[in-house]
Amino acid sequence: MALLEQLFTVAAFTLVGGAVGYVTNVLAVRMLFRPVNPVCLIPRRLCVQGLLPRRRRELAERLARAVASRLQRGGLLQRYHERLQRALEKLVASMVSEQLSRGRAGQLLALIGGPQALEAIAAAVAAAAAPRLAALVEEAASRIDLEQLIVEEFLSLSVEEMERMFREAAGPELRFIELMGFALGAAIGLVEGILAALLL
Numbered sequence: 001m002a003l004l005e006q007l008f009t010v011a012a013f014t015l016v017g018g019a020v021g022y023v024t025n026v027l028a029v030r031m032l033f034r035p036v037n038p039v040c041l042i043p044r045r046l047c048v049q050g051l052l053p054r055r056r057r058e059l060a061e062r063l064a065r066a067v068a069s070r071l072q073r074g075g076l077l078q079r080y081h082e083r084l085q086r087a088l089e090k091l092v093a094s095m096v097s098e099q100l101s102r103g104r105a106g107q108l109l110a111l112i113g114g115p116q117a118l119e120a121i122a123a124a125v126a127a128a129a130a131p132r133l134a135a136l137v138e139e140a141a142s143r144i145d146l147e148q149l150i151v152e153e154f155l156s157l158s159v160e161e162m163e164r165m166f167r168e169a170a171g172p173e174l175r176f177i178e179l180m181g182f183a184l185g186a187a188i189g190l191v192e193g194i195l196a197a198l199l200l
Contacts, residue, residue: 013196016189067147
C-alpha cells in the first residue's frame with residue numbers, strides 16, 4: 001500500500017509540475033501580444049501590457065533600420081538597379097517596336113531592312129533610354145524615406161494581425177516552447193515527487 005501511495009505521489013507531483021510548466025509557458029507566449037491595452041493591477045504603479053503592443057513603435061523603428069541597412073549593405077539595391085534597367089530595356093524595346101510597326105516609317109524600314117531592322121532600332125533606342133529612365137526611377141526612389149515607410153506599414157497593422165503573422169511564421173516553435181514548459185515542469189515535479197515519496 002505504501003508503494004502505491006508513493007507512486008501516486010510521484011505521478012501527482014509530475015502531472016502538477018507539467019501542468020504548471022505548460023500553463024506558465026502558454027501565458028508567457030500569450031503575453032507577447034496580450035493584453036493589448038495596459039491593465040493596471042495597482043493604479044499608476046503596476047500595469048501589465050503585452051510586449052508587442054507596448055513596444056510597437058520601438059520595434060517598428062528597429063526593424064526599419066535593420067531592413068534599410070541590410071538593403072544597402074547586401075548589394076540588394078545594386079541588383080535591383082541592374083534588374084530594373086534590364087526590365088526597362090525590354091519594355092522600351094517592345095514599345096518602340098510596336099510603335100514603329102504601326103507607322104509608315106516602320107513599314108518602310110521593314111521593307112528595306114526586314115524585321116531585324118525594326119528590332120535593331122528598337123534595341124538601340126531602348127539601350128539609350130533605359131539607363132536614363134532607370135536613373136529617374138532611382139532618383140525618385142531615393143527621395144522616399146524607406147525607414148519611415150516601413151515604420152508606417154508596421155504601425156498600420158493591428159496587434160491581432162501581427163499575432164496572426166507571428167503565429168503563422170513561428171507556430172511550430174511556439175508550440176515547442178509550450179510543450180517544453182510541460183516537459184521541464186514534469187521533470188521538476190518528478191524529482192519533487194520522488195523526494196516527497198521517500199520522506200513519506
